[in-house]
Amino acid sequence: MRTGISLGFALVFAGGAGAAEVTVKNDSLANNTSGAIQAGFVAGEKAAAWLTTPCDGNIVAAQVFWRSLTGGAAQSVEGSVDIYRSGSFPNPGTLAQRIIGPQLTDGVINEYRYLDTNNTIPLSVPVIQNETFVVALTFAQAPDPTQGPSVVDDAAGLQPNRNAIYANISGSTYAWMSNADAHVNGNWVIRAVVNCQASSNSADVAVTMTAAPPSYTAGSTLQYTITVSNAGPAAAPGTNVTDTFPAAYTGVMWTCTASGGASCGAAGSGNIAQAVGLPAGSQVTYTVNGTVAASATGTLVNAATAIVSPPVTDPNSTNNTARLSLAPMSDLIFANGFD
Template identity: 60%
Template sequence: MRTTVWLGLALALAGNAGANEVTIKNDSLTDFGGAAIIWGFVSGEMAGSWLTSPCDGNLVAVQIFWRSPSGTSADVIGSAIHIYRSGTFPNPGIEAQTVGGPVLQDNALNEWRYLDENNSIPLVVPVTMNETVVVALEFADPPVAGTDPSVVRDTDGNTPGHNTIYADIGSSFVWFDSATLGVTGDWVIRAVVNCTTVSTDADVSVSMSATPDAYTAGSALQYTIVVANAGPASSPNTTLVDTFPAALQAPAWTCTGSGGATCPADSSGHIIGQAALPAGSHITFTVDGTVAPGTTGTLTNSMTAVVNAPATDPAGTNNTATLDLEAAVSDVIFANGFDGPPLLVRPLPARATGRPRR
C-alpha cells in the first residue's frame, strides 16, 4: 500500500535547455503546485513514465521530482534510471540506455544529461516522432514512509497507459499499471528531447533551351524547360509561371516529373500553376507551337519559379530562365556581306602547241 501526503512543491531544474529542446511529460505539476509523495517501494522496484516524443531527434536528458515532507533531507543515491523502448503496456521493450547511481536532491526536479558521475558520457537516445519511450527510476534503498524523500505524482488523475510500477510480488518482479496499485496520479518523471532542426532551404532553378535554336516564321518551334530542386529541403508549394510570347501560335505543353516531383494540374495555355519539388527532383516541360508568319526580331520567352512557404530559396538568382531567339538566315554564305563586287580575274596566257624546238 502506498501512503501519500499533500505538498506544495517548487520546481528546481538542474541543467540548461537548448533552443530545440522539448520536455515531454504526462504530469501537470507546475511551480508551487500540489503533489503527493509515494512511498512503499523496496530495493529493486521502479516507478516509470511512458512518454511520447513530439519529433525526430535525440532524448538528451531525464528529469525526476524527488521530495520529502520537510524538503531538507540529504541527497540519496538511486540504483539506476532506465530508459526503455516502448513495449506492450505495462511491460517496456528493450533497454536503450541506463544512468547508473543517480544522485537525487530533495525538493528538486533533478535532471541528468550524462551516464556517468564525471559528466563525460552524454545521454543520447535517438527517437522518432510519436515514438514512446519509458523512463523508470530504480530504488536502491526503501524510502521510509513519512520521513524520507521519494517520487511524487500529480493530483489530477492517472493517465491510462502512461504510468507503471515494477514491483516485487514475493517470487519475482513484475510490471504493473500503477493505477491498479492505487496510484491516482501521473509520475513526475520526464524526458527532454532535442528535436532535429530541419532545413527549409530549397535551391530551385530553371533552365531553358529551344529546337531549333533560331526560329523561322511560319514554322514549328519547341521549348524544353527544366525546373529542378537541389535541396536540401523540399519545395512543396512552387509557383511556376511562363507566359509564352504572342508570336508562338497554338502553344501546347506536356510535363514529366522525376524524383517524386509533381506537375501543375492545368496543361492548357500558358504554364501557370503549382508544383511540388522534393529535394533532388526535377520537372521537364516540353512546349510545342508555331511561330506566326511574318515574325521578325527577337523572340523572347521566360519561365519563373517562386518558392513558397514552408520552404525558402537561398539562391534566388537562378529562379528565372530567359531565352532570346533570333530569326534563322536562309543562306549563310551571304549572311555576313559576302555578296560584294565581282572579282577581277586575269586570263591565263594561251598554251603553245607543237613539238618543242631542239
C-alpha cells in the same frame, strides 16, 4: 497496489534547459499544485514515463521529481535512470542509455546530464520529431511506505499509454504494467530535455528546361519540359513558378506532375503562373504543348522562373531561371552547308 501520499508541492529545479532545449513531459505538476508521492515500490521496480519529442534533436537530460512527506530527507542513491526506445506499451523497446547510481535530492526535480559520476560522458540520445521514448527510474531500495521520499505523480488523471511500472508481481518475477493496472491515477513527474536542432529556412530551388524538337519549324508543334526541383535542406511551400511564353508560341496547353511529396496544379492553358509546394528532395514537371506560328522567324526565346516565398530563402539564385533560345530548323539546315 501502490501506496500514495497526497499533498501540495512547491517545485525547486536542480537544472535548467538552454535556449534550444525543450523539456518534454506528460505531467501537469506546477508550483503550489497537488500531487501524490508513490512510496509503494520495492528494490528492482521502475517508474517509467513514455514521452514524445516535439523536434529532431538529442535527449541531453533526464529529470525525476523526488519528494518526502515532510521534506529534508537524506539523499538517496537509486539503481539507474534508463532511456529506452518506445517498444509496445507498457513494454519499452531497446535500452538506449543508462545512468548508473543516480543520486536523488528530496524536494527537487533532479536532473541528470552525464552517464558517469565524474561528469565526463554526456547523455546524448538522438531522436526524431514525434518519436516516443521511455525514461525510467529503477529503485535500489524500498522507500519508507509512509514518509517516502519517492517518485511523484501529478494526481491529475492518467494520459493513456504514457505511464508504466516495472513491478515485482511474485517473488523474483517482474513485469511491465500500466499505472492504471497498478492503481496509480496520475502521470509520473519524470521528464526529459531534448536539445532541438535549429531548423533551416534555406531551400535550393532550381529550374531546368528542354525542348522537343531542339529547334522549331514555323507552323509546327513544339513541346517544352520544365522541371522545378528543391535540393533542400528546408521545404519550399508556396514557390512561385512563372513562364510567359513567346507570342509566336500559340495554343499553349500544359500539364503538371509532382513527385517526392510536391504539389502543383494539374493542368492549364496559356502562361504558367502558379504556386507549388516543394518539400526537400521533391520536384514538379510541366509538360507544355503548343504550335509555333506560321509567320515565326528568328530565335524563339522562352524562360521559366521559380522564386521561393518568405520566410524561406534560396542560397543559390543562379539556378532559379532556365532559358532556351531555339533557332528555326531552316537556319540549322543552311548552317550545315545545304542550299
